[in-house]
């Protein structure tokens with residue numbers, strides 16, 4: 057993370073690389089660097105902080121003349137944003153420079169192997185294994201070495217590499233992380249995102265997984281992972297720069313919803329052992345004894361983050377058999393909560409800057425509790441003040457309505473639950489392995505739901521027109537927790553009054569509001585509770601409600617009593633929340649589009665609530 061760029065051509069590379077990187081600044085980053093060929097030397101300039109810092113550094117030293125180079129703005133995920141950890145990375149001999157977006161899942165094993173082979177490492181990053189690997193396999197041809205490397209690394213990557221041994225060549229490769237090649241007049245650009253190159257060209261090749269791009273002054277070509285040539289159509293970028301930041305999507309929210317499969321995979325990947333048998337939270341410094349000594353857990357957050365905490369409660373209580381309470385941060389901070397050193401407080405915050413959540417964290421620490429933060433922003437106040445941090449690797453979230461941050465928070469809840477269960481031995485090894493198998497499938501299953509967004513669009517167009525004023529979301533157990541998030545999503549971007557109810561609670565008052573045509577979204581993914589939910593839906597139907605059901609594939613019970621049904625792929629029953637929320641996000645999004653509201657910046661709201 058977060059943006060990588062490359063250039064090969066007749067113009068001066070440094071200003072182009074810096075300009076391309078600046079076009080990606082909106083995505084957020086905490087360190088930046090470039091590597092260029094300066095005569096016969098491979099020169100690297102990098103630092104923690106902003107591009108302007110790097111620019112000043114280069115200006116002070118005199119910008120070297122160069123026609124090939126790579127650059128990176130990195131948003132640190134696994135490591136601290138220091139000068140040493142800043143990109144680009146070079147191997148032992150400084151003959152090769154690499155920039156990399158993504159996560160190398162098996163980097164630890166590769167690093168150990170390379171160390172035995174005599175390689176020494178200077179940073180804590182996973183990316184640093186790449187130049188060392190290239191160095192190891194290089195036998196006079198860079199593209200061959202890169203092919204060797206990509207056949208050995210696991211995880212996600214968009215990488216660019218060059219060497220002064222072949223000064224007229226730049227090679228790039230991708231898997232599960234975007235990469236494009238821009239085509240200019242006898243010059244070529246590489247970038248992780250189209251906006252980076254728009255001021256130079258509107259023609260590009262979009263690389264697919266497993267493809268390798270080779271750029272030379274006399275021409276560029278693309279190979280597959282076996283080294284065979286790939287014929288590609290040129291993609292003509294028709295969008296303006298602002299639209300390009302959204303990668304062709306109409307809104308950041310839609311882009312971010314579609315980024316979820318990648319974000320989920322990144323958040324999961326290196327936290328699961330390569331044999332898929334156990335969870336490894338290397339970044340969490342809690343000892344097994346401390347984990348065994350906890351007598352309770354408190355989840356604290358605001359809005360969507362609070363909703364993620366509610367899913368965490370259901371799950372962790374079930375898997376770990378430890379009491380979990382969930383608090384809204386603005387309540388928690390003032391209610392003199394009961395806390396001690398045997399309490400684990402989990403603060404959840406996308407931005408890591410929400411004032412109430414930060415105050416709750418401080419209150420928890422003041423009372424001697426151990427604080428674990430789940431956040432998306434490295435270096436945020438919450439990440440700095442917590443005892444431990446579990447990052448959601450969602451990448452920058454720009455739309456006010458949180459989508460990918462929520463689903464990656466849920467992944468962290470699952471990982472935390474399994475980790476605690478592992479240490480406290482409340483689940484067997486087989487049970488953990490089974491859940492991990494299902495966890496691994498979630499990104500692809502989310503993609504399957506996103507692929508069917510037209511169905512949700514139609515439902516939104518039919519049921520959420522401007523005359524709609526009220527809507528209820530109902531569910532039981534984990535479905536109730538997701539119903540809360542679905543209703544928040546809808547209300548914040550469409551301004552429709554939406555409420556979530558535990559399905560069994562309706563008859564204690566809310567039924568009085570139900571009349572002919574009253575719209576209800578009924579979630580029925582919890583199999584042990586399905587019969588009960590179906591009964592509640594029948595009661596609603598008897599009072600004239602219009603019901604859209606959400607059920608697992610193969611269900612007939614709910615489908616038979618609702619007006620419309622949305623099916624989800626089947627997964628472990630404790631993991632359905634992550635799938636169930638996707639149609640609700642899409643529904644809110646298309647309802648907002650139908651009603652013409654400001655999707656990305658709804659009225660009266662701001663992305664990070666840094667004041668009380």
Ligand code: AGP
Pocket residue numbers: 358359360361404405406407408409410413456457458459545548663664665
């Ligand atoms: C979600 O769609 C909202 N915009 C909002 O509820 C948000 O989740 C809340 O303000 C908490 O923000 P944080 O995760 O950055 O702390």
